[in-house]
Amino acid sequence: MIHRLCFILAFVVCTQLHAAAPNVVVMLADDSGWGDYSIHGNTNLKTPNIDSLAQSGARFDRFFVCALCAPTRGEFLTGRYHSRGGVKGVSTGLERLNTDEKTIADSFLASGYATGAFGKWHNGSQWPYHPNARGFQEYVGYTAGHWGEYFDPPLEHNGKMFRAKGFIVDVLVGKAMEFIETNREKPFFCYIPLTTPHSPFSVPDEHWDKFKDSPVTMRGVEGEKEDLAVSRTVLAMMDNIDLNVGRVLKKLDDLKLSENTIVVYFSDNGPNSVRWNDGMKGKKGVTDEGGVRSALFMRWPDKIKKDTLITPIAGAIDLLPTLTSLAGVKLVSTKPLDGWDFSNLLLGGEWKRGPRELMNYNGGKLSVRSQTYRLDANGVLFDMVADPNQTNDVTAAQPQIAAELTVKATAWHQEVFGKPYVPAPAGGKGKGKSKGKNPGAEPFADDRPYPVGYVEFPVTMLPARDGIPHGEVKRSSGAPNCSYFVNWMTKEDGMTWDIEVHTAGKYEVSIDYACPEADAGATVELSFDGAKTTGKVTPGWYPPLLDNQDRASRKGESYMRDFHSLPLGTIKLPAKRGLLTLRALEIPGQTVMEVRRLTLTLKTN
Structure with a gap:
């Protein structure tokens, strides 16, 4: 009881x-x-x-x-x-x-x-x-x-x-x-x-x-x-x-x-x-x-x-x-x-914390905000109470405050990045994106591979954003986040993903693709550390671009289309890091296909 x-x-x-x-x-x-x-x-x-x-x-x-x-x-x-x-x-x-x-x-x-x-x-x-x-x-x-x-x-x-x-x-x-x-x-x-x-x-x-x-x-x-x-x-x-x-x-x-x-x-x-x-x-x-x-x-x-x-x-x-x-x-x-x-x-209590500074960092540029002042990325000081729109440089009028905030910025940058902060020259925005005429084609400033194959989450999607185009393959837009691979026309072209396989085993492969009907039939190969699977790009599927949704012009995103899934068989992957490579073996038409994403699904039974 x-x-x-x-x-x-x-x-x-x-x-x-x-x-x-x-x-x-x-x-x-x-x-x-x-x-x-x-x-x-x-x-x-x-x-x-x-x-x-x-x-x-x-x-x-x-x-x-x-x-x-x-x-x-x-x-x-x-x-x-x-x-x-x-x-x-x-x-x-x-x-x-x-x-x-x-x-x-x-x-x-x-x-x-x-x-x-x-x-x-x-x-x-x-x-x-x-x-x-x-x-x-x-x-x-x-x-x-x-x-x-x-x-x-x-x-x-x-x-x-x-x-x-x-x-x-x-x-x-x-x-x-x-x-x-x-x-x-x-x-x-x-x-x-x-x-x-x-x-x-x-x-x-x-x-x-x-x-x-x-x-x-x-x-x-x-x-x-x-x-x-x-x-x-x-x-x-x-x-x-x-x-x-x-x-x-x-x-x-x-x-x-x-x-x-x-x-x-x-x-x-x-x-x-x-x-x-x-x-x-x-x-x-x-x-x-x-x-x-x-x-x-x-x-x-x-x-x-x-x-x-x-x-x-x-x-x-x-x-x-x-x-x-x-x-x-x-x-x-x-x-x-x-x-x-x-x-x-x-909750209505008394504020007992002292003064602080907040760090605003982006693309190599660091600005420091205190309760009253902002030291901008170029080392210029502004009184944000008297001048909230940053129109009047007060660095010369407040040299001690400018020096104190500069010391704090340098110390923070040293702690986080292991080197002192050097104020950026005026101009430029530094959005942390890859630069160049073919964004994403150059090596990433990030050595972390893309993980593949966890039993608790067997589906791994590898979008074009995370791959690197080779040869004449290009991204469909300058913004990798919303892009797909286009202009795949020769056997020298292709694309790779830097992956690390967590669980060795068999993986089902599919590609979200689009291909004009007249170009259907290319044979493609996916390979990783000697393991391979091949398949044909068929049937042809090339719906129109969805270009009628906007009220104002696009700045970076691609116009999309309704990509379909292309099964590409099964591949046995070892547990290691390496390049996952997609290339064409035969191209009967003018192009191979457009690629939105590659999906690997770990077979758990």
Whole structure:
């Protein structure tokens, strides 16, 4: 009888603890600038649902992220500067977060939370870089940094591709809402890395119709460089995001979960075009204020007071320690954090931390932000209180402050990279991409191979982004993230992937391809360390490019087509590192095929 009572008591206590644990929903916009919200004074649009998070909770006055997408994601996931975790850029493997880093999802999962991510991952595609290996039990989205199809997009669900129906943001938010409803009886951590307003500039009619004739009265500081078609599309895309934020908030209300759910909203870098951003200098890709300042809104009814304004400078590195502290979740990482815990301040307590400096690093350029000053990548000092738009160099007027921040920048760079920082010359953006007339053809600045073959995750996708074209083969666009291999015409042409096979065994091979019917019939060979498999490129399959989705011109993404899967037999791979090579043995037509991705599936029985 006593044992029974003890069991019941333990069950009740456990249930109460689970009931008390707050849910967490984190929404991350892609390429949205600080100025893209009506709460920040932009009268070109209205964002009532997003604004409501700040009005009913907290707004961070000076919140800083990275200049590009993947680095910010790495800092949010780990609470550490992205360069410590191996994130060096945004494509061709540079975007990957080292596998010895533990993520915020790892901590929540270890504390009994259901975890899910729905959207653009951008920190590695293959296991163990994949989101399912980084603490997320459920994943729907795409792991690359660009995606060329926003309507009826091909997406991934836990390692398997499917083609969705509808606009990509609507689809992904819908999947997140299904996750929330499925896990409504237990605490959940739901990460929604939205895919817009990142290009391509596509948006449904219901949002475009509101802005297609907009005069865009509030303009960017470089007004003559502003593309109004892009600005109107971004306004429509933000309108769509606001609608979807409203869908999530309504779902929480309908399930009676709002009171015990922390909702977070921020963006990954500055605006991706010249548009209104309150006069701040810089946009995406640069480490000036406009390139790295983001909105951050956080709501937790009855815990975070309405209209709370957080004034100490904060950054993406602070979200992990803050959210785990608010939720009472124990960290599983033993590595030192760069981020600070803001939970006490959010809950109405006294701020007891002293002054700090935040480092904004991108492509060899380092800028340092204190509460009052910014030392830019060229070593120029600005008073950000008196001159928030960085128009007046105060280096000569404040030599001691300039010297102190320079010392801090040098020390940080020495610690992280093992060498002192040398201020960059003016000009240039350094986006961490491969340079040259054929991007990706030269050796990568990253020696990490692409892992293949884990029993717990047998499917390995190797997109064209991660391969190297040889001969006359080219990428379909300058942005490797959203590209496929084209111009494969001779036996000297081909492509390779630098892989490391984890599990020796037999692998089924398939290629996502397109080939004009008149050129069908080429014989291709896939080889690795003496192992080979061959097959014919048949049938012909060459649907038209999906070039009718955009409201403004594309800048870097390829126009895509509906690639089909070509089975290429089975290959027996040894457990080692080497080059996986795809080449043609016979070419009866003018071309071999276009290649979107290669997929290897470990046969486990």
